[in-house]
Amino acid sequence: MLNIISKRYDTRNLKSGALLLLVLLTGMTLVSSVTAAPIETFKFESVDTEKTFHKLSEELRCLVCQNQNIAESNADLAKDLRLEIYNMLIDGKTEDEIVDFMVQRYGDYVLYRPPFKPLTWLLWFGPVIIFILGMIFVVRHMRSQDTDGEDEALSDEEIERIKNLHAEQE
Amino acid sequence: MKNKQQTFLKRFMPLIVFVVLVALLAVGLTLNPRLVPSPLIGKPAPAFELPLLLREGSFSSKELLGHVTLVSVWASWCFACRQEHETVKYLSQKGVRIIGLNYKDDADDAKNWLAKLGNPYQAIAADRDGRVAIDWGVYGAPETFLVDKEGIIRHKVIGPLSDEKNYQALMSVYESLEK
Numbered sequence: 486m487l488n489i490i491s492k493r494y495d496t497r498n499l500k501s502g503a504l505l506l507l508v509l510l511t512g513m514t515l516v517s518s519v520t521a522a523p524i525e526t527f528k529f530e531s532v533d534t535e536k537t538f539h540k541l542s543e544e545l546r547c548l549v550c551q552n553q554n555i556a557e558s559n560a561d562l563a564k565d566l567r568l569e570i571y572n573m574l575i576d577g578k579t580e581d582e583i584v585d586f587m588v589q590r591y592g593d594y595v596l597y598r599p600p601f602k603p604l605t606w607l608l609w610f611g612p613v614i615i616f617i618l619g620m621i622f623v624v625r626h627m628r629s630q631d632t633d634g635e636d637e638a639l640s641d642e643e644i645e646r647i648k649n650l651h652a653e654q655e
Numbered sequence: 656m657k658n659k660q661q662t663f664l665k666r667f668m669p670l671i672v673f674v675v676l677v678a679l680l681a682v683g684l685t686l687n688p689r690l691v692p693s694p695l696i697g698k699p700a701p702a703f704e705l706p707l708l709l710r711e712g713s714f715s716s717k718e719l720l721g722h723v724t725l726v727s728v729w730a731s732w733c734f735a736c737r738q739e740h741e742t743v744k745y746l747s748q749k750g751v752r753i754i755g756l757n758y759k760d761d762a763d764d765a766k767n768w769l770a771k772l773g774n775p776y777q778a779i780a781a782d783r784d785g786r787v788a789i790d791w792g793v794y795g796a797p798e799t800f801l802v803d804k805e806g807i808i809r810h811k812v813i814g815p816l817s818d819e820k821n822y823q824a825l826m827s828v829y830e831s832l833e834k
Contacts, residue, residue, distance in 0.1 A: 548691060548794035548795075549794055549795060551688060551689070561759065561785075562785075562794055562795070565784075565785050565786075565789060566789070569789060588694065589694060589695075590694070590695070590789060590790065590791070590792035591691065591693075591694070591792050591794065592691060592692060592693065592694040592792075593694075594691045594692075
């Protein structure tokens with residue numbers, strides 16, 4: 486398969502293709518960082534609080550625009566929640582307290598990182614389980630192919646025939 | 656015989672996996688991602704005290720105690736609120752106690768809206784900045800909460816009550832509380 490590719494395409498083409506891809510991807514990261522610009526400015530007394538603010542508003546999901554976080558969304562509610570987070574931080578609330586505040590009102594749904602509890606075990610372990618099942622399947626498949634080979638081992642008769650054929654050739 | 660069964664399974668395994676996947680995806684497609692279950696159901700209604708929209712004075716969440724009440728979150732700028740308004744009026748005429756929570760609205764706009772379309776609410780609390788609505792986990796109007804006599808939230812409808820499914824679900828809980 487690899488042979489076919491390298492025969493058909495000049496390696497120089499591949500290189501320029503990779504370069505083009507790199508340029509495109511870099512461009513995309515630039516675009517996404519532009520759209521994520523903050524809408525209003527908050528004043529913080531310490532850099533740490535500001536960092537916590539940005540971390541929180543990026544980890545919490547906006548309920549109106551469900552595929553955006555609170556930091557990125559232009560929805561009215563997201564704006565209100567940013568203000569709410571800001572006020573709580575100014576009041577000296579910890580990160581955990583603010584996350585609890587959100588979960589109490591909107592449920593685990595607001596968390597982009599789901600909590601680890603019985604209800605979400607399948608979510609967390611699912612990929613590992615599927616991987617293990619896949620491995621079991623692959624191993625069994627390979628083994629069954631091995632035994633297929635053994636089943637088709639030559640019988641004594643056949644070995645005798647081969648020997649005879651060899652003898653005839655010589 | 657056993658071998659035959661095995662090869663049968665082997666042959667149809669991809670098909671079976673495919674069918675199961677399609678079934679799962681089909682169910683997933685019919686779910687509404689906008690319906691986020693409220694963690695407040697079964698919990699006491701969050702306390703608040705807000706000015707009334709139409710009269711002097713204020714409405715306190717303590718006034719929810721002692722009656723089965725619908726708390727209806729609405730706004731004049733909300734299109735679906737207009738859609739459900741006839742249903743809300745109908746429920747009010749049937750004797751259901753309905754308290755309005757006017758969500759992030761301009762007072763004059765809200766008053767005009769009521770004058771035009773009718774006022775089915777026993778009282779309307781004006782939540783100008785939406786701060787109380789955040790405590791109630793509101794993320795868009797209309798939303799309707801069913802609060803029992805002890806002040807516990809029993810049910811929440813997201814979206815217009817005029818929707819048949821929403822209405823039936825609400826009324827079945829309501830009737831069980833009235834008994």
